[in-house]
Amino acid sequence: MKTTTINDLLHDKHLVNNTSFQGAVAKKPLRIVYGETYDSYGLTLDSLKYYFFTAMAAQLLAGQGASTEASVIIGDLHSVKNKIVKDKGSLLATASSRLAAINKVAKVYGLSLKVLLMSDLFEDADFKKRLAIITPIFNDSKEMQDIAKKTVLQNRLSQEVQSGFQYTLEEVALITGYDIKIGPPREVHYDKLAQLLGAKVGNPDFCGVYLRPTYPLGMGFDYFITHPEIEEFGLTPYKAGSNQLQANRIVLGVTSPAECKKLIDSSFISTNQTLPNPVLDVYIITQLAGHFLSGKPFEIDEDLLSDTAKLKTAAYEKLMTNIFKPLGYA
C-alpha cells in the first residue's frame, strides 16, 4: 500500500503504534517535534526512522495545505542527567558531532528538519515561562506525579523523585512548545502530562504519535518471551546501549555491512505480525529512505510480510543501497 496522505501514514500499522493526532490540518502552523537523547555508542539506524517519519509527516501535512515546521531536538543536557552516565563532559561535548551527523542525514535525504540542541532551547524565554507555570501545578497534583513515576525506569525512580521530577518537568515544558510530538511508545506518559498541562501554557491541542517499538536484532524467539517489557515497549530507539544491547543494533559508521547481514540473518522473525519483527523495521527504515531519495511514495511490499527469507534479503539489500551507500558507510 502506498502512503500518499497523512492519514495513510498515521494508519500504517507497521510503522505507527498509536496516536492521539487525527491528521486534521489546522489553520495555524503545525510544529512537529521529535526529541532524542544519545549515548556514547553513536547514531542508531533506528533514529533514522524517527527523522524520516517526522520529515514525512511534515511533508504530507504540507501537501494537504498545512503550514508545518519539523524539528529534531538533541537532548544533550538530558543525555548526561542520569547518575550512572560516566564521563559526562565528553558525552556532552559530542552533542555538536551528533548535530552534524543529523544535519548530514537531513542533507543527504533532503529532509526539511531543524536540528536543535536542548541546551540552546533551555535558554529560551518561552521555555522558562512554561516551566515556571507547570512546576507548581505539577507539585500540587498527585495524579500528575503518579504519571511522572511511570516515565522512568524503576532503577532511576528514586533519583527522579529526589530531584522533584526535574527531568520530566523540563521534558514537558519543552514539548508543550510544539503541537505534535513523535516518539517511541514508552513516551506516552510524558505526553499524558503534556496533554494535562498543555492548556495551562496555551497549547490545549498537544498530541502525540507513537511509532512501533524498536527491537534488538540477532535474537532468538526466546529472548522476547523472557523479556516481556522489551516485547511491549521495545528498546530506546536512539540509544544503542539501551539494555546493554549495543551489539544487537545497527550503529551508523560502526556496524559493518557484514555485521548487519549477520544480525539480520540471525534474527527470529515470523509472519505473525503481532510478534516483534526487527528486520521489518530495518526494511521500513530503508523504504522511508528510498522515498526521500527517489521522491516516490513510501510503500511496504506486502508480499515480503509472508516470506521471512525474502524480507531478510530485501532488508539487507536496501539497507546497503538506501542507507549505507548514500551516507558513505558501504
Next chain:
Amino acid sequence: MNDFEALATKDHASKLKLAASISKYYQGKTTDLGLSDFGRIKAYLEASLPEQSRFIERDIIFAHLGFEPFTSLIAEGKPFTVVSGLNPSSPLHLGHKVMFDMLLFLQKLGADIYIPITNDESYLDGKVKSLGESRKIAYEHIIPSIIAFGFDPKKTKIFVMSDYPEIYNFALQISKNVTNKYVATVFGEDGLDNSGKAFYRSAVQLAEILLPQLPEFGGKKPTLIPVGIDQHPYILLARDVAKKMGYVPPAELVFKFQNGLVNPFDKMSGSKPKTAIFLSDTPEVIAKKIQGAYTGAVSSLAVHQKLGAVPEACSVFALLQFHHPDSAYVQDLYTQYKTGKIASREIKEIATKFICELVLDHQKKASAVTKTDEFILKQPLSSVLA
C-alpha cells in the same frame, strides 16, 4: 416449532451454557491460581518450532508457571528435564495418552523424561488392595504401554516407587522442610486421612519432582512438570520446598483434561470406567462407549441443522480434538459440526473408527514390547546419605 423442537432448542441453550462454563473454568483457574496464560508463548512457538504440536495449536496447553526459561533451552537446542508420573490403579486410558503424547513432544524438543509410577499413592488412596496389585498393573500394563508410545530409552527414566525405595530417603530429607500445618493448608484435612497419605503428599511426591536435581542426575537444573490443573497445589508446594532446600523451583505446564465420556465437564478417570476409553479396550467396547457418550448436538435434526452443534461441550468431538493428528481436518470437522452440516451420528462414526484404529495400533505396539529394562531407573542415591 413443535414441542420436540422447542425442547431441543432449550437443550442447545444448555449445551452452550455448559461450553461457556468449561471455558470459564480454565480461564478462572488461570487467573485465580496466579498462572500465566499460554497464549503469548504459543504465538512464538507456533512461529519457530520445526514441527507443530496439536497441544499448542488447539490450546490443550492453556497455562504455565515459569515456563519462559525453557523456551531459551528449546531455542538453543539444549536439554531440559521433565517429570510426569501416574498412578497405576488401572490400565492407561486416553487421558493418560494426552500426557504421554505431550511428554513425547517435549522429548523431541530436547527433554529428558522422568516417569515415576506411583503405586505407593494408589495403595494409600485405596485405589488398589495391595502394593503388589498396583506393582503388577505397573509392570504388566503400564510400562509396556508407555514404551509403546515411542520414547527414546536414552532419554527416558521410568521407576515404580515400591521398587525404587531409595527415593524415600530423599523424601525423608524433604519432609523436614514441610510443616504439617502447611500440608493441611495446601491439601485440606480430607486429603490426609492417614499418615501415609500425609507423608506421600508432603514429601514423597516432592521427592519425585526434585529427584533429577540430585547430584546423581547432574545436579540442580530447571525442571518442567506437565500437569492437569488439579495437580497445581503439588507444584506450589514443590516450588516452595525447592527454594528452601536450594533447588531450582520446578516450572509447570498446565493442560486441559480429556473430557469424560459421560459429562464433558469431568475428566476421564480410570476409577470410573464409563467415563474413559482404555488403551486396553476392545473395538466393541469402544464403539459402545462412544455410542453412549454425551454429545454437543441436540436430538432434533431440524434444530441441529438450524442451530448447529456445540463442539466445545461434546465428549465425542473432544476425542478427535485431543488425539487426531491432522489439525486442518479437525478444524474442518469443527466447522461442519458447529454449523449443523454434519450430525452427531457422523461425528460418532468418525470418532469410533479413528479411536478404534488408534487403540488397536497401540495394543499391537504394546504387545510387541519385550525390552523394558533399558527404561527402568536403577541409579542408587548415595548423595542423600552423604
